Amino acid sequence: MAVLVISFAATTLDTATRIQRFILMELGDAVNISILKDRYIATIIAVIPAIVLAMWNIVDPSTGASTQAGWVLWPVFGASNQMLAALTLMVLSLYFWKQKKQVLPLAIPFGFISFATLSSLIIKAVSFMENNRLLFSIDVILIMLILWMLVEGLIILIHDRNNLVEL
Missing domain, CATH: 1.10.287 (Helix Hairpins)
Structure with a gap:
């Protein structure tokens, strides 16, 4: 094993x-x-x-203990990974939609993952705001990126209004 x-x-x-x-x-x-x-x-x-x-060993601002830099960034890694999943599902949903194929099996997980990821990032940003400026900054950047991604998807939907009824 x-x-x-x-x-x-x-x-x-x-x-x-x-x-x-x-x-x-x-x-x-x-x-x-x-x-x-x-x-x-x-x-x-x-x-x-x-x-x-x-x-590289650094002091973790959350705990005060000395640890590897990778472990300090670990709490936001999962959210960034889920953002990639949401992006993939969004692109596939938009592609299937433009091809006039069934989109709900992709759009529903996309909506769930996007909501869960954004919620997690906001909750973590609030908890990091006081004691961990690095992770707070990374969280804010990730929040802006996922919002940007969602806006881009909406722009594509709005520009293709002919298919909006079929969604």
Whole structure:
């Protein structure tokens, strides 16, 4: 069982690093930064934040204990992960809607996940406001991003009023 867990962790880390490297290389290509086009440099830049989060010990403002930086950010990780799920469901819902296919099996989970994520972020932001400015700031940024995402989805719906009746 341990081999399976380690294998899963290793492949997940490898995949995440590759995706970050590809994004950095595409960014370097788009804005013409030649150093980012090098795959080794892009990989090093992609790995540095993970190393910092894993190795850097900081004082957790919530507890006052010394801990790894990654554990301090952990409380908002789940919400950011759920935002990706909501984004995926929103994009699929809009795509199916434009294709005039059944959309409710996607739209209902999208609405639930969006509401739950936004509620969680607001509750956490209130609790972080007093003693953890870093997580409060990250929470506020995530709240703005999910609201922006929802507005973008509404804009697409409004621009395609002909199909609104079929929803």
